[in-house]
Amino acid sequence: MKKNGFAGDDNITLLAKGVQLKGEIRVEGTVRIDGRLEGEIHTKGQVIIGEEGVVQGLICAGTLVSSGRIKANVTATERLHLLKTAILVGEVHTPLL
Secondary structure (H helix, E strand, O other): OOOOOOOOOOOEEEEOOOOEEEEEEEOOOEEEEOOEEEEEEEOOOEEEEOOOOEEEEEEEEEEEEEOOEEEEEEEEEEEEEEOOOOEEEOOEEOOOO
């Protein structure tokens, strides 16, 4: 079986740079935020916050990788990875930081 450039059957949801969203995102796969989200993200997969990304609200994910700005309560059931440019203000629940 031939695989494409993405890992497995993973769905990828993208909030592009310049996009502002108020509301809730509920997905099965990966979410990448390069814009601004005011609300909630719920996924068992991965959340990636790009350097230009801003999230205010609530993040519940398997894995969170951030190089952007987060002002939220975060629950990462697998791990949380903060890169050099990341800013996180809020309550964090994760087994691995």
